Amino acid sequence: MTKELITGNEVLAKGALAAGALMMTGYPITPTTEMMMYWAQNCAKNPDLKFLQTEDEMSAGFAMIGAILAGTRAFSASAGPGNVLMQDAFSMAENMRLPTVAFIMQRGGPSTGTVIYSQQEVNLTCFGGNGEGLRIVYSTSGLQDLYDYAIKSFNTAWKYRFPTFVLGDGYQSKMLSDVEIYDPKEKNIEIIDAHPYLLNPNKTVDTYINLRNTYNLESELHEVLLNHKKAFRDIMPEVIEYEDIHTLDADIVIFAHGIVAAAAKDAVEMLRAKNIKVGLFRPITLSPFPRDSACQVLKNKKAILIAESSLGQFSRLVLSNLYCPENLRIYEMLEPAVGINSNEISQKVEEILKEMV
Amino acid sequence: MIPENNIPKSWKKEELPHKFCPGCGQSEALKILGYAIDELGIQNKTIYASDIGCSLLSWNMFDVDTIQTHHGRATPVAVGFKHAKPEAVVLAFMGDGGGYAIGAQHLINACMRDDKITIILINNANYAMTGGQMAPTTLLEQITATTPQGRKLADFGLPLHGPEMLSPIASDNAYIARSISNDFWGLLTTFKKAINNQIEGRGFSFVEVLSMCPVNWKTDAQESINFVEKMAEIYPVKEFKIPEGLKC
Amino acid sequence: MLSEAKSAPSGMKILISGEGGQGVQIISEVIAKTAHKIGKNTSYMPQFGVEQRGGASVAFLQIADKKIIYPKFSKANIVLVMSNRSIDAVKQYLNQETLFIFDSTNIDNEHLNQIRNEVTKVLNINAREWALKNLSTKVTNMIFLGALLQYLPDIKVEDIKNVLSDKLINSKNAELIDMDFRAIDYGYNIAREENNNLNGQETKEIENISQDDNKTWQRYPKFCKSCELCIVRCPVKALSFSNELNYLGTQLPQIDINKCTACGLCQLICPDGAIKVTKKN
Numbered sequence: 053m054t055k056e057l058i059t060g061n062e063v064l065a066k067g068a069l070a071a072g073a074l075m076m077t078g079y080p081i082t083p084t085t086e087m088m089m090y091w092a093q094n095c096a097k098n099p100d101l102k103f104l105q106t107e108d109e110m111s112a113g114f115a116m117i118g119a120i121l122a123g124t125r126a127f128s129a130s131a132g133p134g135n136v137l138m139q140d141a142f143s144m145a146e147n148m149r150l151p152t153v154a155f156i157m158q159r160g161g162p163s164t165g166t167v168i169y170s171q172q173e174v175n176l177t178c179f180g181g182n183g184e185g186l187r188i189v190y191s192t193s194g195l196q197d198l199y200d201y202a203i204k205s206f207n208t209a210w211k212y213r214f215p216t217f218v219l220g221d222g223y224q225s226k227m228l229s230d231v232e233i234y235d236p237k238e239k240n241i242e243i244i245d246a247h248p249y250l251l252n253p254n255k256t257v258d259t260y261i262n263l264r265n266t267y268n269l270e271s272e273l274h275e276v277l278l279n280h281k282k283a284f285r286d287i288m289p290e291v292i293e294y295e296d297i298h299t300l301d302a303d304i305v306i307f308a309h310g311i312v313a314a315a316a317k318d319a320v321e322m323l324r325a326k327n328i329k330v331g332l333f334r335p336i337t338l339s340p341f342p343r344d345s346a347c348q349v350l351k352n353k354k355a356i357l358i359a360e361s362s363l364g365q366f367s368r369l370v371l372s373n374l375y376c377p378e379n380l381r382i383y384e385m386l387e388p389a390v391g392i393n394s395n396e397i398s399q400k401v402e403e404i405l406k407e408m409v
Numbered sequence: 410m411i412p413e414n415n416i417p418k419s420w421k422k423e424e425l426p427h428k429f430c431p432g433c434g435q436s437e438a439l440k441i442l443g444y445a446i447d448e449l450g451i452q453n454k455t456i457y458a459s460d461i462g463c464s465l466l467s468w469n470m471f472d473v474d475t476i477q478t479h480h481g482r483a484t485p486v487a488v489g490f491k492h493a494k495p496e497a498v499v500l501a502f503m504g505d506g507g508g509y510a511i512g513a514q515h516l517i518n519a520c521m522r523d524d525k526i527t528i529i530l531i532n533n534a535n536y537a538m539t540g541g542q543m544a545p546t547t548l549l550e551q552i553t554a555t556t557p558q559g560r561k562l563a564d565f566g567l568p569l570h571g572p573e574m575l576s577p578i579a580s581d582n583a584y585i586a587r588s589i590s591n592d593f594w595g596l597l598t599t600f601k602k603a604i605n606n607q608i609e610g611r612g613f614s615f616v617e618v619l620s621m622c623p624v625n626w627k628t629d630a631q632e633s634i635n636f637v638e639k640m641a642e643i644y645p646v647k648e649f650k651i652p653e654g655l656k657c
Numbered sequence: 658m659l660s661e662a663k664s665a666p667s668g669m670k671i672l673i674s675g676e677g678g679q680g681v682q683i684i685s686e687v688i689a690k691t692a693h694k695i696g697k698n699t700s701y702m703p704q705f706g707v708e709q710r711g712g713a714s715v716a717f718l719q720i721a722d723k724k725i726i727y728p729k730f731s732k733a734n735i736v737l738v739m740s741n742r743s744i745d746a747v748k749q750y751l752n753q754e755t756l757f758i759f760d761s762t763n764i765d766n767e768h769l770n771q772i773r774n775e776v777t778k779v780l781n782i783n784a785r786e787w788a789l790k791n792l793s794t795k796v797t798n799m800i801f802l803g804a805l806l807q808y809l810p811d812i813k814v815e816d817i818k819n820v821l822s823d824k825l826i827n828s829k830n831a832e833l834i835d836m837d838f839r840a841i842d843y844g845y846n847i848a849r850e851e852n853n854n855l856n857g858q859e860t861k862e863i864e865n866i867s868q869d870d871n872k873t874w875q876r877y878p879k880f881c882k883s884c885e886l887c888i889v890r891c892p893v894k895a896l897s898f899s900n901e902l903n904y905l906g907t908q909l910p911q912i913d914i915n916k917c918t919a920c921g922l923c924q925l926i927c928p929d930g931a932i933k934v935t936k937k938n
Contacts, residue, residue, distance in 0.1 A: 075493055104492050107518035111485040114478065118489025121476055126493065144479055250456050250474035251497055260421070262469040264477040266461070268706025411921035415877070416930035425880055426904065426929055428712060432884030436928035465707060538707065593925040623884070630885035
């Protein structure tokens with residue numbers, strides 16, 4: 053275990069290496085590009101590693117699928133308009149239960165937007181494509197998270213065979229900070245085997261695999277999707293993760309995810325120092341959403357504050373999952389395309405408390 | 410020598426009759442591809458990626474491992490597989506829409522990168538599965554569902570010549586050819602060369618196959634043959650790039 | 658019995674099913690257009706898989722006096738079946754009130770057994786056989802179109818023919834229109850009474866092996882799609898259409914073994930692998 057001063061993009065590449073990933077596909081886009089550069093440098097040193105710089109993000113997504121079919125732990129990274137294009141491949145992965153892994157570092161949108169930061173790819177990452185959102189999405193809150201969940205994302209993907217995402221943002225990928233880098237073995241993290249879908253060397257000679265994503269009848273696809281949904285529901289208890297900070301005695305609970313949740317955590321500490329009873333609920337898996345735990349938290353609460361760097365993508369996700377008590381007040385802090393710091397959050401909480409008195 | 414079996418060994422018997430229309434040139438080409446796979450003895454190390462369009466109907470036609478992709482995306486799936494597992498024989502099968510329109514960027518870049526895969530592209534001068542709309546390969550003045558007055562140069566430009574487009578950007582290790590589905594022996598040889606170029610680890614290989622679409626052309630058997638022969642006058646059947654030392 | 662079907666209070670719900678390419682969608686569209694023309698409310702929705710030809714092709718057709726708001730239904734007043742495989746697609750739409758119309762010269766008893774307990778009202782039509790003998794298998798669907806008109810008393814045979822002529826006005830084949838009309842008339846007349854006879858064909862192999870001392874020529878009716886390429890391309894014109902039918906209900910090729918040189922071209926070029934030529938030593 054070592055403490056290293058590195059950027060988030062390097063952290064993700066190192067996490068992928070630690071997880072046994074062998075191949076990256078991608079098309080350069082800010083703020084993820086350095087990840088590719090870092091990976092390519094590793095490929096130059098290690099002939100087992102492969103990097104494919106593709107002509108666009110569709111190609112990156114589908115080439116990743118090709119590698120996965122061959123039984124290679126492969127991944128890609130993208131953001132913004134690149135994430136839009138890559139959804140074509142994720143839709144196929146969702147239909148065919150393929151363990152794609154993608155590191156999405158959100159930038160400003162819509163359109164080309166800005167190149168570094170936002171939280172505006174929640175809808176796209178959780179529900180993109182012409183599908184049903186049967187995906188696993190980890191929203192990270194800092195560089196250590198990036199490393200931990202980069203490793204975890206490969207295991208989750210190959211164990212459960214649903215498309216898996218690490219959802220960060222440009223602050224996290226561009227930031228230089230201390231990160232604890234470790235070998236998964238040190239923490240008894242077992243790396244899940246990657247089995248080939250096609251040309252499995254252990255297959256008997258006379259069986260051949262024909263995989264499809266197109267069906268003739270409504271009823272055929274209906275059945276496939278109900279099976280996928282059941283499988284997804286079955287794994288939810290194992291997959292769902294969240295962080296719950298001081299919510300038990302709180303009057304007001306902040307709902308935030310990703311880097312905004314890091315700011316909110318700071319804000320909670322500041323407010324608690326002033327004896328203000330505030331807590332934080334941070335879903336780590338935006339999909340599947342920790343619905344039951346979030347609903348539990350609401351008991352005896354006066355208000356919730358949903359804070360995010362978007363015009364309500366996270367808020368809609370939260371509210372669609374909560375059974376809100378009648379007298380619960382709901383406040384939103386929607387700041388599209390800009391960061392939210394801890395002072396702004398604590399100020400907002402204090403304003404709310406004044407208003408409620 | 411006429412093959413001993415009327416059906417290639419590598420065709421999946423339990424899925425016959427296959428799903429292609431009567432008189433479809435694509436199914437002729439796929440039968441010949443089956444014999445090529447048989448002759449090369451590669452059934453157990455081949456993966457076959459099909460595009461969307463009529464090509465998807467071949468998803469369970471072969472006793473080889475196969476993957477159905479998205480429209481235009483057979484090439485990147487094949488490229489990804491090959492990079493991950495270079496010892497596999499990787500075939501990507503698509504139509505003129507998948508290769509020359511919606512997935513043209515993948516075709517061009519795979520050729521430019523000299524990816525060691527074999528792409529087979531069916532040129533039947535229209536989009537068949539959706540009911541005969543104009544394709545990049547539709548001939549000038551040809552009537553299709555979206556060119557009821559015929560394809561006009563002023564509106565839609567010239568028919569796309571794929572092998573001619575790829576040859577200048579291909580490396581000297583690439584094999585690039587155009588063949589025709591009616592010519593059993595010619596197409597069989599072309600397929601074998603294209604696949605051998607991959608097996609020998611040399612480079613990219615691409616075969617465009619001129620093919621008949623009687624249902625959308627609204628032609629009978631003889632008229633279909635006449636039309637595809639007319640296509641061959643516009644799209645010359647020949648080898649555009651042959652790497653040195655390629656076995657056949 | 659006829660009158661019951663005719664007086665269905667919530668309008669007619671008709672399900673038509675066959676192989677892609679048998680003309681299921683055309684007859685549904687023509688009926689819908691004609692119904693609209695005479696002022697009825699109508700809805701026709703095709704349902705099929707990804708194949709242009711082959712695979713089950715199903716049409717949901719509704720005609721009513723009141724407005725039709727949903728394109729599908731759970732049970733049909735009439736179910737019409739043209740091929741073996743399509744019985745699977747219609748099973749769930751049958752109940753004791755449904756009139757089951759089928760082609761007794763194209764459907765096997767083996768397949769009919771699947772629905773033997775479901776249906777009580779039956780109209781059995783020798784469509785394919787009659788079409789082959791008198792006109793062409795291309796117009797088999799028109800016999801069924803005619804038969805359906807018996808159950809749609811508001812729609813006149815003449816109205817249908819007018820709509821059909823408009824649709825085929827650009828057809829290269831004027832002869833075809835005439836054959837269509839004759840097939841419609843035949844179907845209309847033969848459907849005057851339900852015959853409650855749920856008997857189809859006994860499954861039989863119609864493989865044909867022609868041989869002489871030097872060669873054998875064999876065809877596979879389960880693969881052949883009547884594309885005619887073998888007939889057109891045979892260098893010695895030894896092939897022609899026979900009166901026997903393949904699995905699609907279209908004509909199989911036959912060989913004049915005396916003309917055949919066993920060159921094998923027909924085997925090589927058959928896209929369906931439906932011909933085998935063997936030279937004897």
